[in-house]
Amino acid sequence: xxxxxxxxxxxxxxxxxxxxxxxxxxxIAAIVTAAVGNLGVMGLLETLGSSFISNRNMAIFILIMLxxxxxxxxxxxHAAAGLIGKIKNASAGAVIGAYGIMRGIFAxxxxxxxxVAGFVRPIVMPMATGAVEAGGHKPDEExxxxxxxxxxxxxxxxxxxxxxxxxxxxxxxxxxxxxxTLGYKVELIELAKVEIPVGxxxxxxxxxxxxxxxxxxxxxxxxxxxxxx
Numbered sequence: 354x355x356x357x358x359x360x361x362x363x364x365x366x367x368x369x370x371x372x373x374x375x376x377x378x379x380x381i382a383a384i385v386t387a388a389v390g391n392l393g394v395m396g397l398l399e400t401l402g403s404s405f406i407s408n409r410n411m412a413i414f415i416l417i418m419l420x421x422x423x424x425x426x427x428x429x430x431h432a433a434a435g436l437i438g439k440i441k442n443a444s445a446g447a448v449i450g451a452y453g454i455m456r457g458i459f460a461x462x463x464x465x466x467x468x469v470a471g472f473v474r475p476i477v478m479p480m481a482t483g484a485v486e487a488g489g490h491k492p493d494e495e496x497x498x499x500x501x502x503x504x505x506x507x508x509x510x511x512x513x514x515x516x517x518x519x520x521x522x523x524x525x526x527x528x529x530x531x532x533x534t535l536g537y538k539v540e541l542i543e544l545a546k547v548e549i550p551v552g553x554x555x556x557x558x559x560x561x562x563x564x565x566x567x568x569x570x571x572x573x574x575x576x577x578x579x580x581x582x
Contacts (some may be wrong), residue, residue, distance in 0.1 A: 361386030444488075445481035445500050446567025449507050450560035452477050456511035456558045468512075474505045484573075492558040503563045514555040517548050548559035 361382035368378030387397035452473075459466070466472035481500045484494045516523040520541045532539050 357389050357491055360389055375395075388415045389559060403539060403577055430563075436481070443484040444564075444571070445484045448477065448481045448484055448563035449500070449503050449567070452504070453507040453511045453556050453560050453563075456508060457515040457552060459550070460512050460515035463516065463519040463522050465512075469505050469508055473508050477504045490575050496574045500567075501568055503566065507559055510559040514552040518545050518552060520545055 364382040364385060365378055368382075371563070383397065387393070392494055478497075478501060481504060482492045482497060485496070515529060516522055517527065525541050528544055529539060529541060
């Protein structure tokens with residue numbers, strides 16, 4: 354009988370394996386779980402409400418995923434690729450570098466775009482591959498996989514080194530508390546001042562590295578440098 358209560362998990366696994374509508378799968382799994390667990394309608398609603406309140410960050414992440422998926426289905430990726438295709442001499446490395454700079458600036462104000470799933474995949478990656486197509490080439494699959502890693506890496510670099518610039522943010526508070534346990538009492542504003550050159554240096558190094566790596570990959574997969582138009 355206890356295994357029956359796990360039937361919702363089985364529904365989710367089967368539904369995702371068959372690539373059915375994700376929202377419908379989760380809804381059916383929730384209803385079935387509530388039914389076999391004798392929660393009832395009110396119990397299901399109370400559980401969903403309490404879970405939403407206690408896990409608001411996760412709920413916001415899920416909402417971002419749903420919104421991103423809806424926009425992607427309605428042509429977001431094609432619009433991003435079309436935009437970069439209009440920029441003369443654009444390259445995938447330049448796109449990733451520009452995103453890193455923008456990401457670092459917004460991270461300093463604790464503004465999130467949804468990370469890899471919410472922004473890199475539906476916007477940055479189509480723009481990177483669109484830059485390759487704008488040069489008259491069909492993106493090589495291995496090159497695209499490399500670009501995925503580079504884009505995700507730039508996201509991590511910018512967020513990791515620049516989020517602590519936001520005074521009162523979780524990253525800054527963690528550093529402050531760690532320093533206090535070591536016997537150093539520091540103010541958050543002082544931490545931010547020290548971190549500014551570190552964040553700038555990290556993004557600069559990441560931008561140059563990914564730009565040069567993309568040029569190397571471009572020569573590897575397409576045999577020659579990108580010609581200027």
